[in-house]
Amino acid sequence: MSVLAMSNIQKSFGSNHVLKDITFHVDKGEVVSIIGPSGSGKSTLLRCATFLETIDSGTITYDDKNAAETVNGKAVYAKNLNDFRHIFGLVFQNFNLFPHYSVLKNMMDAPVSVLHRDKNEVREECMALLEKMDLAGKADAYPCELSGGQQQRVSIVRALAMKPEILFFDEPTSALDPELTGEVLKVIKQLADEKMTMVIVTHEMPFARAVSDRVVFMDKGVVVEQGRPEELFGQTQNERTKQFLQNYSNT
Amino acid sequence: MTLLNIIIKMAEGLEKTCAIFFLTLLFAIPLGMIIALLRGSKFKVISAIARAYISVLRGTPLMLQLIAVTYGPYYLFGISISRNKLIPVVIAFTINYAAYFAEIYRSGIDSMPVGQYEAAQVLGYSKIQTFFKIILPQVIRRILPSLTNEIVTLVKDTSMAFTVSYQEMFTIGKQIANSQTSFVPFVVAGVFYYVFNAVVGFVMGRVEKKMSYYKI
Amino acid sequence: MKKRVIALILAALIAALTFSLAGCGSKTDTPSTDEPGTAARTMFTMGIDPEYPPFSYLGDDGTYTGFDVDVCKAVCDYLGWDFNVFAVNWDQKLIQLDNNECDCVWSGMTILDSMKESGYVISRPYFDNEQVLLVKADSGFKSSADLAGKDVAVQLGTSGESLLNDDLKDLADTFGNVVTCDSFLKCFTELEGNAVDAVFVDRPVADNYVAEHDGFVIIDEDLGAEQYGIAFRSGDAELCAQVESAIDALVANGTYAEIAAKYDDIDEGNLLFLK
Numbered sequence: 001m002s003v004l005a006m007s008n009i010q011k012s013f014g015s016n017h018v019l020k021d022i023t024f025h026v027d028k029g030e031v032v033s034i035i036g037p038s039g040s041g042k043s044t045l046l047r048c049a050t051f052l053e054t055i056d057s058g059t060i061t062y063d064d065k066n067a068a069e070t071v072n073g074k075a076v077y078a079k080n081l082n083d084f085r086h087i088f089g090l091v092f093q094n095f096n097l098f099p100h101y102s103v104l105k106n107m108m109d110a111p112v113s114v115l116h117r118d119k120n121e122v123r124e125e126c127m128a129l130l131e132k133m134d135l136a137g138k139a140d141a142y143p144c145e146l147s148g149g150q151q152q153r154v155s156i157v158r159a160l161a162m163k164p165e166i167l168f169f170d171e172p173t174s175a176l177d178p179e180l181t182g183e184v185l186k187v188i189k190q191l192a193d194e195k196m197t198m199v200i201v202t203h204e205m206p207f208a209r210a211v212s213d214r215v216v217f218m219d220k221g222v223v224v225e226q227g228r229p230e231e232l233f234g235q236t237q238n239e240r241t242k243q244f245l246q247n248y249s250n251t
Numbered sequence: 252m253t254l255l256n257i258i259i260k261m262a263e264g265l266e267k268t269c270a271i272f273f274l275t276l277l278f279a280i281p282l283g284m285i286i287a288l289l290r291g292s293k294f295k296v297i298s299a300i301a302r303a304y305i306s307v308l309r310g311t312p313l314m315l316q317l318i319a320v321t322y323g324p325y326y327l328f329g330i331s332i333s334r335n336k337l338i339p340v341v342i343a344f345t346i347n348y349a350a351y352f353a354e355i356y357r358s359g360i361d362s363m364p365v366g367q368y369e370a371a372q373v374l375g376y377s378k379i380q381t382f383f384k385i386i387l388p389q390v391i392r393r394i395l396p397s398l399t400n401e402i403v404t405l406v407k408d409t410s411m412a413f414t415v416s417y418q419e420m421f422t423i424g425k426q427i428a429n430s431q432t433s434f435v436p437f438v439v440a441g442v443f444y445y446v447f448n449a450v451v452g453f454v455m456g457r458v459e460k461k462m463s464y465y466k467i
Numbered sequence: 468m469k470k471r472v473i474a475l476i477l478a479a480l481i482a483a484l485t486f487s488l489a490g491c492g493s494k495t496d497t498p499s500t501d502e503p504g505t506a507a508r509t510m511f512t513m514g515i516d517p518e519y520p521p522f523s524y525l526g527d528d529g530t531y532t533g534f535d536v537d538v539c540k541a542v543c544d545y546l547g548w549d550f551n552v553f554a555v556n557w558d559q560k561l562i563q564l565d566n567n568e569c570d571c572v573w574s575g576m577t578i579l580d581s582m583k584e585s586g587y588v589i590s591r592p593y594f595d596n597e598q599v600l601l602v603k604a605d606s607g608f609k610s611s612a613d614l615a616g617k618d619v620a621v622q623l624g625t626s627g628e629s630l631l632n633d634d635l636k637d638l639a640d641t642f643g644n645v646v647t648c649d650s651f652l653k654c655f656t657e658l659e660g661n662a663v664d665a666v667f668v669d670r671p672v673a674d675n676y677v678a679e680h681d682g683f684v685i686i687d688e689d690l691g692a693e694q695y696g697i698a699f700r701s702g703d704a705e706l707c708a709q710v711e712s713a714i715d716a717l718v719a720n721g722t723y724a725e726i727a728a729k730y731d732d733i734d735e736g737n738l739l740f741l742k
Binding site for chain 1: 370
Binding site: 331 | 618628659662
C-alpha cells in the first residue's frame with residue numbers, strides 16, 4: 001500500500017515550469033532518496049507533498065485518501081488539510097526549531113496543543129525519544145545552546161514526536177559543517193533500520209546508496225530514472241544520470 | 252511657596268500624568284497590533300486603509316490630534332466637549348501611539364524568517380496558534396528596544412495634554428511658575444520626567460533581560 | 468579624524484552654550500530689538516498676546532490689530548520708530564521681555580504688584596478693567612453664587628487666574644473645577660462646547676465676545692477691579708517715559724480718541740488717558 005501517491009503533478013513559478021507531470025509514490029516501510037542537480041525540482045516536489053507549495057494540477061493522496069485532486073484542470077485541496085498534516089513530518093534544511101522553546105517544549109508543544117494529547121504521556125514519550133537519540137541531557141537546553149548537528153537531531157525528534165507515518169527530509173545535512181553530518185546521517189540510518197517510511201532529498205550520494213530502498217533521479221522537472229540504488233549508481237544506461245553522477249564524483 | 256510645597260502640588264498632577272501614560276499603553280499596544288495585522292492583510296482595501304491611518308497619524312502633530320479629538324466632535328456634530336478631559340486625551344494619545352506601535356510591530360513581523368511559519372504549518376498549528384505561540388513571542392523579543400524608545404517618548408509627550416486644558420503635572424508646574432515668577436517648577440518637572448523615565452528604562456531593561464534567555 | 472570631529476562638535480556645543488547663557492544673563496542684543504536705553508532708537512517691538520481681542524488679535528487681513536496695537540503703531544509713527552509686533556507666550560511674557568524678544572508687553576496686561584516688586588518699569592495705567600464671568604444665555608446663572616460646584620475656565624497667566632488663586636480664592640473654592648486653558652479662545656470653546664459652565668475673563672474681552680457671538684451673557688457682578696499698563700524692562704524707565712509722553716501727544720491731537728472710537732467694545736469711560 002502507498003503511504004503517499006502523487007500523480008501528474010504540475011507546478012510553475014510564473015513562467016518557470018518546475019514540475020512537469022511528475023508521478024511519484026512511496027510504499028509503507030520504504031526509504032526513497034531523491035537526487036538530482038540544483039533546480040531540478042526535487043525540493044519543490046517535497047514542498048508540494050507537504051503542502052508548503054500548492055500544485056497547479058495533479059493528485060496527491062495519503063493512505064489512499066485525496067488531499068488534492070484536479071477539477072476542470074485546477075488543483076482543489078481537501079478542506080481538512082490539517083488531518084493530512086498529521087500523517088507526515090518534515091525535517092528542514094535549516095532546522096527551523098522554535099528558538100524561544102526548550103528542546104523538550106519544541107517536541108511536546110505540537111502533540112499537546114495540536115493533537116490535544118495528554119501532557120504527561122507526551123513528556124514520557126519525548127524523554128524516551130531523546131534518550132534514544134543521545135540527547136537526554138539536552139531536554140532543557142535552548143536551540144541556540146546546541147551545535148548544528150544536535151539542532152538537526154532535535155528537529156528530527158520533534159517531527160517523530162508527532163508519530164508520523166512518513167517522514168520527509170529536505171537536504172538535512174546541507175546546512176551543516178562536514179564534520180557534523182555524520183551524527184545526523186547516523187540517526188536517519190537508525191530510523192531506516194526500524195523501517196520508518198522516509199523520503200530524503202539529499203546530495204550525500206554514498207549515504208543515499210547505503211540507506212535507500214529506491215533512488216529517484218530528477219532533472220529539469222521530470223523523473224529521469226528510478227530504481228534500486230545498486231542499479232542506479234552501478235549500472236545506469238541513462239546518459240543524463242551517468243553525467244550527473246560523474247560530475248558529482250569529480251567534485 | 253516652598254520647594255516642598257511646589258513638589259507636593261506637582262506630584263498631585265503626576266497622578267494624571269500617570270493616568271495618560273498607563274491608559275495609553277493599555278490601549279495603544281493591542282490597537283497597534285491590530286493595525287499592523289490589517290496593514291499586512293491580503294485584502295488590498297483593508298491594507299490601504301491601515302496604511303492611510305498610519306500615514307496620517309504619523310504625519311500630523313500629536314498636538315493637532317489632541318485638539319481634533321477634543322474639540323472636533325463639537326464643531327462637526329455639536330457633541331458636547333467632554334468635562335473629563337482624560338477621555339479625549341487618552342483617545343488622542345492612543346490613536347497616535349498605535350500608529351507608531353503598528354510600524355514597530357510590522358518591522359518585527361517582517362523580520363521573522365519564513366521557516367518559522369513553515370515549521371508551524373507542517374506541525375499542524377492553526378494560524379492563530381502559530382501567531383500567538385510561535386511568532387508573537389519572538390516578535391516582542393525583537394522589537395523590545397524600539398518599543399522602549401517609544402514608551403520613553405510617551406512619558407515626555409504627556410505634557411502636551413496641556414493643549415486641551417488637562418491639568419497634568421506639567422500644567423500645574425506652569426501655573427506655579429507663572430504665579431511665583433520662578434523657574435523652580437520647571438526644574439522639578441524635569442526631575443520628575445527623568446525619574447519616571449529612569450523607572451521605565453529599568454523595568455524595560457529587566458523585561459529585555461528576562462526575554463534574552465535565547466538568541467534569535 | 469574621529470577625534471577631530473568630536474572636538475569640533477564639542478567646540479560647537481560650548482560655543483552655543485556660552486552664547487545662550489550670555490543671552491540669558493547679560494541681555495545682549497537680539498536682532499528684533501534695539502540696545503536698551505540707546506538714544507538713537509530706530510525700532511520698537513511690542514509684545515502681545517495674539518488671541519486677546521479687542522486689544523490685540525490677528526485681524527481679518529492677516530496682520531495683528533486691536534486697540535493696543537493701533538495705539539502702539541501711532542506711538543511709533545509719532546516717534547519715528549519702525550513698528551514691530553512679537554507674539555509672546557502669555558504665561559512666559561516677562562521672561563521673554565527680559566530676553567529682549569520684545570521691548571515691552573502691551574496687550575491688555577493687568578498691572579500686578581508682583582511685577583513692580585520684581586523691578587519691571589510699568590507705565591501709567593491706561594485702562595480700568597474688571598473681571599467678569601461669561602456664561603451661556605440659556606444657563607440661567609445670575610450671580611457667582613449660582614456657579615457653586617460648576618466648572619469655570621480661565622486663561623493661564625492672566626490676572627483672572629492670579630485673582631482666583633489669591634483674592635478670590637474663597638470664591639474659586641466654591642467652583643467645581645477651575646480649568647486653565649492656554650488661550651481665551653480655548654476657554655470660550657470649552658464654554659461653547661459645554662465642557663465648562665463659565666469663563667472668568669476681562670470685561671472688554673467678554674464684551675467683545677458677546678457682541679460677536681449669540682447666546683452668551685455676562686454676569687453683572689464686579690469681581691475684581693484692576694488696571695491695564697505697559698511693562699518695560701527694569702532699566703527702561705526712559706523708554707517708558709518716551710512712550711507715555713507720545714501717548715499724551717496722541718491724546719492731545721485727537722488720534723487716541725479716534726482709535727478708541729474704532730473699537731465699540733472698549734468703553735471710553737474706562738480709558739484713563741482720556742480723563
